[in-house]
Amino acid sequence: MNPLKLTASAVAIAAVSATAAAARDQVQVAGSSTVLPYASIVAEAFGENFDFPTPVVESGGSSAGLKRFCEGVGENTIDIANASRAIREKEIKACADAGVTDIIEVRIGYDGIVFASQLNGPEFTAFEPADWFKALAAKVPNEAGEIVANPNMTWADVNADLPAEEILTFIPGTKHGTREVFEEKVLLQGCEDTGAMEAFTASGMSEDDAEAACMAVRTDGKSVDIDGDYTETLARIDSNTNGVGVFGLAFYENNTDKLKVATMSGVEPSTETIASGEYPVSRPLYFYIKKAHIGVIPGLKEFAEFFVSDDIAGPDGPLSNYGLVSDPELAETQAVVADEKTMGNAM
Amino acid sequence: MTDATSAGAAPRPARSSSILEQDARTRKRNAAESRFKMYGIAAIGIGIFFLCVLLFAIVRNGIPAFTQTFITAEIALPGDRLDKTGNRDPEEMAKVSTFGYKPVIVDGLVRALEDAGIEIPFEDKADVEKMISAAAPAQVRDTVLANPELVGQTVEFRFLASSRVDGYEKGRVTRGDLARDKNLDAEHLDVVDAMKDAGMLERTFNWDFIFGADASESRPEQAGIGVAMLGSFFMMLVVLALALPIGVAASIYLEEFAPKNRWTDLIEVNISNLAAVPSIVFGILGLAVFIQIAHLPQSAPLVGGLVLTLMTLPTVIISTRASLKAVPPSIRDAALGVGASKMQSTFHHVLPLAMPGILTGTIIGLAQALGETAPLLLIGMVGYIASNYPDGVVSGFMDPNSAMPAQIYEWAKRADPAYYERAWGGIIILLCFLMTMNIIAIILRRRFERRW
Numbered sequence: 018m019n020p021l022k023l024t025a026s027a028v029a030i031a032a033v034s035a036t037a038a039a040a041r042d043q044v045q046v047a048g049s050s051t052v053l054p055y056a057s058i059v060a061e062a063f064g065e066n067f068d069f070p071t072p073v074v075e076s077g078g079s080s081a082g083l084k085r086f087c088e089g090v091g092e093n094t095i096d097i098a099n100a101s102r103a104i105r106e107k108e109i110k111a112c113a114d115a116g117v118t119d120i121i122e123v124r125i126g127y128d129g130i131v132f133a134s135q136l137n138g139p140e141f142t143a144f145e146p147a148d149w150f151k152a153l154a155a156k157v158p159n160e161a162g163e164i165v166a167n168p169n170m171t172w173a174d175v176n177a178d179l180p181a182e183e184i185l186t187f188i189p190g191t192k193h194g195t196r197e198v199f200e201e202k203v204l205l206q207g208c209e210d211t212g213a214m215e216a217f218t219a220s221g222m223s224e225d226d227a228e229a230a231c232m233a234v235r236t237d238g239k240s241v242d243i244d245g246d247y248t249e250t251l252a253r254i255d256s257n258t259n260g261v262g263v264f265g266l267a268f269y270e271n272n273t274d275k276l277k278v279a280t281m282s283g284v285e286p287s288t289e290t291i292a293s294g295e296y297p298v299s300r301p302l303y304f305y306i307k308k309a310h311i312g313v314i315p316g317l318k319e320f321a322e323f324f325v326s327d328d329i330a331g332p333d334g335p336l337s338n339y340g341l342v343s344d345p346e347l348a349e350t351q352a353v354v355a356d357e358k359t360m361g362n363a364m
Numbered sequence: 365m366t367d368a369t370s371a372g373a374a375p376r377p378a379r380s381s382s383i384l385e386q387d388a389r390t391r392k393r394n395a396a397e398s399r400f401k402m403y404g405i406a407a408i409g410i411g412i413f414f415l416c417v418l419l420f421a422i423v424r425n426g427i428p429a430f431t432q433t434f435i436t437a438e439i440a441l442p443g444d445r446l447d448k449t450g451n452r453d454p455e456e457m458a459k460v461s462t463f464g465y466k467p468v469i470v471d472g473l474v475r476a477l478e479d480a481g482i483e484i485p486f487e488d489k490a491d492v493e494k495m496i497s498a499a500a501p502a503q504v505r506d507t508v509l510a511n512p513e514l515v516g517q518t519v520e521f522r523f524l525a526s527s528r529v530d531g532y533e534k535g536r537v538t539r540g541d542l543a544r545d546k547n548l549d550a551e552h553l554d555v556v557d558a559m560k561d562a563g564m565l566e567r568t569f570n571w572d573f574i575f576g577a578d579a580s581e582s583r584p585e586q587a588g589i590g591v592a593m594l595g596s597f598f599m600m601l602v603v604l605a606l607a608l609p610i611g612v613a614a615s616i617y618l619e620e621f622a623p624k625n626r627w628t629d630l631i632e633v634n635i636s637n638l639a640a641v642p643s644i645v646f647g648i649l650g651l652a653v654f655i656q657i658a659h660l661p662q663s664a665p666l667v668g669g670l671v672l673t674l675m676t677l678p679t680v681i682i683s684t685r686a687s688l689k690a691v692p693p694s695i696r697d698a699a700l701g702v703g704a705s706k707m708q709s710t711f712h713h714v715l716p717l718a719m720p721g722i723l724t725g726t727i728i729g730l731a732q733a734l735g736e737t738a739p740l741l742l743i744g745m746v747g748y749i750a751s752n753y754p755d756g757v758v759s760g761f762m763d764p765n766s767a768m769p770a771q772i773y774e775w776a777k778r779a780d781p782a783y784y785e786r787a788w789g790g791i792i793i794l795l796c797f798l799m800t801m802n803i804i805a806i807i808l809r810r811r812f813e814r815r816w
Binding site: 043045047053054057058060061062064065066068070071073074075076077093245246247248267268270271272273274277328335338339 | 458461462463498501502505506537541542544545546547579580581582583659661662663744748749751752764776777778779780781
């Protein structure tokens, strides 16, 4: 029985010491891997400038982060969830069920999604949402208005201005928040632009079904879902001359020696064009604060205020230098944080 | 041979000279043997070839991570900007954030360049900030807050160069690469060359890579593996403290005391099975048991150590049992014969003789655990930014931390190409640890193992 007793006592000791050490003094953040670089830049600067310890930042994806966020209130749960999309109704409900009722939503800025290919590869320099829809949709209407499986094999089939290279795209997998934006801002847009949406509804689909058909991606190997990070997409692009990948603006800007970016609807992606709204494929980034933790976890409010301060999130701050598109309405966000306006009250 | 005799008269003459001349069958057998040897040599050759390629790639890609480019410059610390009240009170001075220090550094660097006679070719002189690390303001601020009397003086600082400048020094970044890079322009590189000639810029060994903390994505030049190394260290302590006593106790009982019946057979089979279970399974178990049920903190080395203990236990038990078995029964019989109890014979005679084998097995098990990443994925030690040193022993176990392989994975994922080099450098450090542990295991075995 010796080993069993040892295990039992080891676990007991561990549990006791865990409760003893529970008085947490650093802010804990988890969530979107898109927001992670920004959050860690802010956490680092926060640690340098304040007497509070450097906040702990983890990744794991928007959904995983919000799930942990909604586990309940208490020192054993995280204080801030990063998300590359807005929190969903379902998640708000799950939060409320676990006792997390007061949530402060903070929009930190915008992130651009860019389409890039090998620097010395074919001339993929200008895309339209319609090109992407025609290249990637599972089913497209043909000239007679019938819905057929996507027959396009090369980019030239899609748009005569594009190189006659076989279609090969690397798009974020469905667990990424980026995928959602890609579907809505590119595929759905392209679907509407080409008139395929009407063709879908004309063929007897309901509106929802038509939308789903617009966003359904072909599965014949022309489009590859990347569930990993942008580094993986980059590796794929590196080994496929004709590949086109979907990246975050910040990632592209760090790898301009390997990638060249394409314009979308004639607009080159940059922090300026995204801030002005000209570049169509962008999305807001958020973090969510558990209001019940403010005042309990030292430094939480200070961290949130620091995150959205002009020095950090402003147009000349380090986040913007890294690739975040600063929010033109930053002042309002600052007010939300300062007044601790929870979601119910803010909206 | 029997075939040859029955084959008839024809081969007879050949057979008479069989000692000097090989017959066809012998030749065939010999050829098969030498062919087999060739296969073996080829297999080893391929193995060695790949090992060499791997080591070469690791060393070539990783060595640059151990050096770093530094810029030395004298920076004037103006009192009116850094200490607005003028009373040199560190608490008041702390109100000037790192953002207030940045222009001070830029001014200082511009002056230093002018003093050295280096022309600044770009319009906006503030662009010199692109050449130094984003960590510089914090470095100056910390120095100033620690020594408030420095305000008003001109002090020499040694700053990290930004990752692009560092990459240029290491040959990773060329002028062509920078054509569309907004982090640095080709003109900066002219200044870099001039600074190098003037002795303001040098590349030296970087201890901070080995002992420093991880940094955010905007400053790869500052990142180090030190905190993750501590995380691994604390995990290994947990593994050692749990796996060794539990594993040895379990195997002594099973080997020396347990009755041989169906139950112990079942346990034995299951221990062997456990050793073959993929490590990610232990990760899921750890997540469920230690974090969701026992509510231990996420990302803590304690939990990582517990999970790795589960993974290492079967290895320890199997190797301990093997070394206990290797102790000849005559030792036990002799001990029992002179009147020792079963326990005395085990602890006074068998265990000391088996010790080298047990230690070797434990060290190999620890080395395996040290390089393990998969179970750590699930308990939050991967994807964590290890930027804080633990405050003490308790916090070393309980505070969130990363581990060396997890840190390497994290670096490999990051956008800045400078992190890629650091990932390879991290692999070199990890390999050094693993090799040291294996060498210790070999030495222990060589020196203390007794053969009968």
